[in-house]
Amino acid sequence: MAKAWIPFLEGRYSPTLDMWPIEAKEFNRIYKFYENLREGKFTTTKCKKCGRVAYPPRVICPECYSDELEWIELPNKGKVAVVVEKWGGVPICYEPPLIDAWIDLGKDSPVRHILSRMVNCPPETLKEGDEVQLVVFDVPAHPIELKKETITAERVFFAFEPVKK
Ligand SMILES: [Zn+2]
Numbered sequence: 001m002a003k004a005w006i007p008f009l010e011g012r013y014s015p016t017l018d019m020w021p022i023e024a025k026e027f028n029r030i031y032k033f034y035e036n037l038r039e040g041k042f043t044t045t046k047c048k049k050c051g052r053v054a055y056p057p058r059v060i061c062p063e064c065y066s067d068e069l070e071w072i073e074l075p076n077k078g079k080v081a082v083v084v085e086k087w088g089g090v091p092i093c094y095e096p097p098l099i100d101a102w103i104d105l106g107k108d109s110p111v112r113h114i115l116s117r118m119v120n121c122p123p124e125t126l127k128e129g130d131e132v133q134l135v136v137f138d139v140p141a142h143p144i145e146l147k148k149e150t151i152t153a154e155r156v157f158f159a160f161e162p163v164k165k
Pocket of ligand 1: 047048049050051052061062063064065066
């Protein structure tokens with residue numbers, strides 16, 4: 001998959017045009033989500049006190065405000081419930097159409113539906129009921145300063161793609 005990036009910025013870092021989360025654990029309390037993605041696992045948080053599962057992952061339970069959360073795995077396959085193709089008003093780093101899907105992870109999943117960007121599917125091909133799967137890809141790294149040293153923090157992000165028939 002082509003990286004979503006701006007050619008004249010190749011090799012440079014522009015914080016104002018950075019479309020991706022800062023994932024390094026020094027700056028992000030849900031960094032475990034990205035670490036799990038690197039292993040191909042799609043995860044979220046579950047409250048140890050009241051059992052509430054929240055997606056996207058949280059640092060505090062939205063139900064009881066406890067910060068005692070654990071990581072649980074979600075299915076990495078699902079079925080398209082609704083698909084939306086955006087041809088206009090697409091953010092600067094993306095080529096239209098931007099395809100999003102409301103994905104049904106199945107009745108046994110702790111989170112029934114999620115919204116995700118779709119990749120590796122030509123426009124106007126995805127339809128309700130199609131099987132889709134998690135795909136993890138590299139996104140541009142960014143520099144972070146740690147103990148007076150600048151290091152490059154590698155990053156990943158996820159989307160879903162059609163399961164090949
Ligand atoms: Zn809770």
